[in-house]
Amino acid sequence: AQSVTQLDSHVSVSEGTPVLLRCNYSSSYSPSLFWYVQHPNKGLQLLLKYTSAATLVKGINGFEAEFKKSETSFHLTKPSAHMSDAAEYFCVVSDGDTGFQKLVFGTGTRLLVSP
């Protein structure tokens, strides 16, 4: 069964400093991996996705993630945090064979950005 582990429940950064949100996955298949963001009282928005193409994936709002098979990791990074980045971030894995049919979410990491 597929699973993801988000290693930090909360991450605090100052505006303008780098962001690192960590995610490790477990999958018996060649996984597809995603990062979603949820702002307060908003739906889930796709930041980026990895589906067996380039291992470094660029997403919206300056975020990127690198798929590292040897480390079973898919960490999310951003060079410089902005106040508007404060939100909940979810790492998600999908069985590559089922496409979007059944996504498995991590527990989420709350990103706090201080001025």
Add this chain to the structure above:
Amino acid sequence: EPEVTQTPSHQVTQMGQEVILRCVPISNHLYFYWYRQILGQKVEFLVSFYNNEISEKSEIFDDQFSVERPDGSNFTLKIRSTKLEDSAMYFCASTRDRGYTSGNTIYFGEGSWLTVV
């Protein structure tokens, strides 16, 4: 930017009552999904729906739950007899295609918060 819309945004219901959560997926999408998030827990897959039938469902999606596409635009989740543990945020989502074809992605609605008292 296309949107999935959900109603109601928040509903409070008595235990044992029936609840219908409504969703309007994106107009040219063919695959529809429900997920839920109990407060403080992970977002969990409930069910996927295509061509007027369920294509996948999780263990959570028991006989108390049903889904329907009653017309060309709405997609509903019904809980027949609500329990306290059904209190959660329910997310509707839709995709144009099943897999990761070019330009295909999953869009989530803003969620319907259900409180069972």
